[in-house]
Amino acid sequence: MIVAIPVDETREALCVSFARAPFVLFYNTDSHTSEIKENPAAQAEGGAGVKASQFMLDGGAEAIITIRCGENAAQVLKAADVSIYKSQGSTVQENIDAFQEGKLSLMTSFHAGFHGIR
């Protein structure tokens, strides 16, 4: 199974923004390998949440771990049956460990989007 995680410039910590994270880390729970790709939605004018979600879907993600997530992104991910987990702690490693131990819970609240406001 592939888990997608939006990460910041350090590539080791989760990014506070889901849609406009500079990178997305794809972790394969079977092979225990990870791959970091540039997020093409980071510079999108609008609909960045939708575009970032599409990028993760196309990368084969079946689960997402994120600090927060907007409504539009959540709609895309739900339509594709991708589970959205709320992160714990700040690093990728902590979250992958927690995910594999079944300690992360599903995200239940989604924000209305910031529409370019940072």
Added chain:
Amino acid sequence: MRVAVLSGKGGAGKTFVAVNLAAAAGKAVYVDCDVEEPNGRLFLRPQETETTPVTVPVPVFDQSLCDGCRKCVDFCHFNALFFAKNRPMILPDVCHGCGGCAFVCPRKAVSETTREVGVVETGRHGDIQVITGVLHTGEASPVPVIRGALRMAASGKEFTVIDCPPGSSCSVMESISAADRCILVTEPTAFAFHNFKMVHQLASLLGKPCGVVINKAEGPYSPLEEYCAQAGLPVLASVPYSRQTAAACAEGIIASRTDAGLAKVFEGLLEQMGGAGR
């Protein structure tokens, strides 16, 4: 003559100026383009109202024709489309109804339906035709409703007052697009002055001749006066701050009808706009 009344800051007095200017003209068309909170009708209380729905086009995908090429999804500049479970899907709120997805589909699998995003209400207040754009709650884009309201006013050759939304974004741009002149309403405060400069920049970019109405004037405010003098912006009118005017507005009263001083101010403003006859 089509006059747009705008201000950067909300609450500066756009609706106050627009409504009282239309009242001074007597025979006029008043268009409320502040579709997120159209307040002009609280003063004008239009009679014999009729409402017309405003719709936007929304794409529909025929799964039996779609071969999953994703051209539509890739084309959508607004990222309103996504591809999941082997088919394109849409987020209607994000869609701008541009029709691009139908255009690029090689298999003609995209057709269009419509979605109602608001209404335009028309009615009369004496000889003033009152046109009000009303955006449905929760809708993201006011532009289609503003266009609908302005289209309704397009046929008339009468003196037209366009009451704009606050700010200086695309909804304001749309509202002043067809105006011959702009009245920039501001208060003599640092906050209002800051936003006033932004709308002046916008109106100038669009090549609209501008004049200024200073509302709630308590005394001289030199940054504004100096800016106007430097930019060659005429100060068309100055409305003094008055508790009585504020109270009249709070009651939904067209203040210039119960205050001879205010009536004179708006007659003067109308005169400078070329009068109701044009």
